[in-house]
Amino acid sequence: MKKSAIKKVVSFAAIVMTAGIFAGCSTAKTQTKGNTQTGNTVKIGVNMELSGAAAGYGNSQKQGIQLAAQQINKNGGINVNGKKKKIKLIIRDNKTSTTTSASVAAQLTNNDKVSAIVGPATTNAGTAEIPNITKAAVPSVSPSATDPNYTKQKNGKVQPYVFRACYQNNFQGGTAAKFMTNNLKAKRVAVYADNSSDYGTGLAKAFKKSFKGTIVDSQYFSEGDKDFNAVLTSFKSKKIDAIYVPGYYTEVGLIVKQARQNGINVPIVGSDGMADPKLAQIAGDKNASKVYYTTPFSDDVAKSNPTAVKFMNEYKAKYHADAPTFSALAYDSVYMIKSAIESEKSADSVKIAQGLAKIKNFDGVTGKITINKNHDPEKPIAIEQLTNGKVSNSFNIK
Amino acid sequence: MQTVFQQIINGLSLGSIYALLALGYTMVYGIIKLINFAHGDIYMLGAFWGYYVINVWHFNFISALLSAMLVGAASGVIIEYFAYRPLRHSPRITALITAIGVSFFLENGMSYLFSSNTRDFPQIIKQVNYNLGGVLISNIQILILVTACILMVLLQLIIKKTKMGRAMRAVSVDPDAAELVGININWTISFTFALGSALAGAAGVLIGLYYNSIDPLMGMTPGIKAFVAAVLGGIGSVPGASVGGFLIGILETFFQSIGLSAYKDAVVYFVLIVILLIMPAGIFGKNTKEKV
Numbered sequence: 001m002k003k004s005a006i007k008k009v010v011s012f013a014a015i016v017m018t019a020g021i022f023a024g025c026s027t028a029k030t031q032t033k034g035n036t037q038t039g040n041t042v043k044i045g046v047n048m049e050l051s052g053a054a055a056g057y058g059n060s061q062k063q064g065i066q067l068a069a070q071q072i073n074k075n076g077g078i079n080v081n082g083k084k085k086k087i088k089l090i091i092r093d094n095k096t097s098t099t100t101s102a103s104v105a106a107q108l109t110n111n112d113k114v115s116a117i118v119g120p121a122t123t124n125a126g127t128a129e130i131p132n133i134t135k136a137a138v139p140s141v142s143p144s145a146t147d148p149n150y151t152k153q154k155n156g157k158v159q160p161y162v163f164r165a166c167y168q169n170n171f172q173g174g175t176a177a178k179f180m181t182n183n184l185k186a187k188r189v190a191v192y193a194d195n196s197s198d199y200g201t202g203l204a205k206a207f208k209k210s211f212k213g214t215i216v217d218s219q220y221f222s223e224g225d226k227d228f229n230a231v232l233t234s235f236k237s238k239k240i241d242a243i244y245v246p247g248y249y250t251e252v253g254l255i256v257k258q259a260r261q262n263g264i265n266v267p268i269v270g271s272d273g274m275a276d277p278k279l280a281q282i283a284g285d286k287n288a289s290k291v292y293y294t295t296p297f298s299d300d301v302a303k304s305n306p307t308a309v310k311f312m313n314e315y316k317a318k319y320h321a322d323a324p325t326f327s328a329l330a331y332d333s334v335y336m337i338k339s340a341i342e343s344e345k346s347a348d349s350v351k352i353a354q355g356l357a358k359i360k361n362f363d364g365v366t367g368k369i370t371i372n373k374n375h376d377p378e379k380p381i382a383i384e385q386l387t388n389g390k391v392s393n394s395f396n397i398k
Numbered sequence: 399m400q401t402v403f404q405q406i407i408n409g410l411s412l413g414s415i416y417a418l419l420a421l422g423y424t425m426v427y428g429i430i431k432l433i434n435f436a437h438g439d440i441y442m443l444g445a446f447w448g449y450y451v452i453n454v455w456h457f458n459f460i461s462a463l464l465s466a467m468l469v470g471a472a473s474g475v476i477i478e479y480f481a482y483r484p485l486r487h488s489p490r491i492t493a494l495i496t497a498i499g500v501s502f503f504l505e506n507g508m509s510y511l512f513s514s515n516t517r518d519f520p521q522i523i524k525q526v527n528y529n530l531g532g533v534l535i536s537n538i539q540i541l542i543l544v545t546a547c548i549l550m551v552l553l554q555l556i557i558k559k560t561k562m563g564r565a566m567r568a569v570s571v572d573p574d575a576a577e578l579v580g581i582n583i584n585w586t587i588s589f590t591f592a593l594g595s596a597l598a599g600a601a602g603v604l605i606g607l608y609y610n611s612i613d614p615l616m617g618m619t620p621g622i623k624a625f626v627a628a629v630l631g632g633i634g635s636v637p638g639a640s641v642g643g644f645l646i647g648i649l650e651t652f653f654q655s656i657g658l659s660a661y662k663d664a665v666v667y668f669v670l671i672v673i674l675l676i677m678p679a680g681i682f683g684k685n686t687k688e689k690v
Binding site: 055056195224231233234250261262263284 | 400401404405408409411412509513514515516517518521525527534536605609610611613615616618619650651652654655656657659660663
């Protein structure tokens with residue numbers, strides 16, 4: 001608790017300081033708001049967690065972004081009011097730190113003069129970025145900042161320059177809760193959440209709020225933990241119908257493995273952080289049965305979606321691996337910016353922000369996306385079921 | 399009651415890993431008064447070595463374990479030779495900072511070379527659960543416990559019964575006097591590093607097999623906890639490190655089982671502080687008064 005408070009103070013101080021430094025520059029600038037685009041390229045900044053705790057996710061997102069930019073450039077570039085312009089990516093590492101994220105945002109908007117930013121991956125780093133991008137009037141699309149309040153100001157109004165490509169927690173947690181009651185008929189549920197990110201704690205909170213049955217026990221683990229036997233053993237003695245585990249596949253894979261080895265055979269339900277083939281590899285195919293997770297990017301849905309099929313094939317050709325959800329979300333973020341530029345016929349940052357807010361029925365890898373008034377994407381959600389490590393079924397939740 | 403026994407087994411298998419790691423810390427500290435923060439990363443190297451030889455060269459469990467111990471020992475000796483030996487006569491803080499540097503070097507070097515992704519460890523031993531009156535124990539848990547105990551007994555024999563062990567004890571008491579009676583200090587210190595690091599390498603393979611998940615940063619947290627275990631048992635004392643390791647494992651399991659999972663590390667470190675306030679030298683540490 002104390003640590004995060006200190007972090008907040010430090011990051012606030014850093015924002016104030018960078019804002020102070022750059023205040024001098026902005027007075028010397030011309031009167032127009034935002035970064036106007038000149039030259040033959042569209043500059044897109046990437047403020048991403050390439051090192052530090054979230055580096056795994058940041059790097060898969062970087063791959064998605066690079067793939068999208070490469071594809072767009074190969075096809076001639078973005079059509080800006082009749083003129084094709086290529087994308088120039090400016091990738092900077094925020095080291096999974098709020099202070100660095102704030103200064104990276106200042107650097108991207110003021111020095112590199114980008115038109116739009118993709119990233120950061122985490123809500124904390126994303127929130128730290130907001131003051132600087134709002135001041136510079138440059139929009140940012142975060143592929144994976146899931147906190148419900150991320151796109152909102154303190155007074156409840158929407159942040160004008162903040163967008164995201166992923167679900168917010170209340171939607172995903174609520175869907176899981178509905179699924180547990182309606183499809184699994186679970187009445188007594190234990191929650192075991194990742195408390196090292198607000199992804200896990202946020203989802204746990206949203207789930208508990210909307211679940212109708214009894215929450216028997218609620219426990220936490222942190223990133224990098226490998227031993228979950230103690231908590232699972234105590235779950236076992238409590239007669240549970242299902243376990244809800246919002247977290248990422250690195251830990252949830254181990255939870256699934258250890259739960260099955262402890263003789264706990266109830267369904268385990270999780271979130272899109274589990275949607276990775278590595279989950280079954282870590283858990284062991286034999287153990288990965290009766291495992292469910294909410295995902296925008298299910299294989300079944302993907303097969304009927306030509307954009308997704310194309311993405312998965314090209315991703316495989318470029319990186320020789322199956323595309324993780326994070327790459328798909330990052331890829332969509334870049335294409336959302338492209339679509340905003342093309343519909344507004346301008347690559348000026350203020351125009352892009354307006355275009356992003358108006359996106360409707362955009363064909364993304366992660367489904368048809370419509371941006372609502374809170375700058376959250378509305379897109380279909382599916383629940384996939386694993387049996388022996390393979391996706392065996394998918395449910396559409398309305 | 400079943401749950402209690404199950405939790406004790408959970409605690410013991412977690413504790414045996416901490417104990418194996420803590421032994422390396424304690425031995426190195428006992429001899430050259432250096433806290434080797436890179437120790438946890440040697441454990442990571444051992445796990446990666448096991449992953450590599452099992453996947454590529456199709457080693458079986460025993461040969462993977464033994465070769466990982468050799469690799470661990472070799473890397474420990476190399477690190478000592480290049481990073482710590484030149485600093486032997488400089489202030490202790492310099493060596494400590496170097497140790498932290500070596501730790502970062504190994505973690506980030508491995509992340510750079512092999513990416514920071516988590517990988518699944520090949521399951522060469524098929525897991526079988528034995529049901530003893532409602533308490534489940536797996537063959538891998540037994541294997542870890544037994545291997546850890548064998549290695550610890552072996553270590554104790556080496557230290558107490560062999561000539562090399564006597565040299566180690568002599569160096570730890572007074573290096574200058576040891577040199578005067580003809581003990582080769584460099585060789586003894588290298589041997590200590592080799593021994594401690596071999597245990598870390600073995601722990602790496604065992605953990606890989608048990609949890610089926612390894613990554614370049616896996617040595618960080620267990621390394622620190624093992625250090626805590628060594629301090630708790632009385633740093634410099636070999637039986638103390640084993641007891642400390644098991645104690646930390648059981649404490650961690652206990653606090654998770656009573657519903658304090660969110661605070662498990664906080665509580666474990668709190669217990670450490672309390673124990674050290676009551677017994678500043680740790681459980682088995684010798685409380686020597688320094689003469690001024």
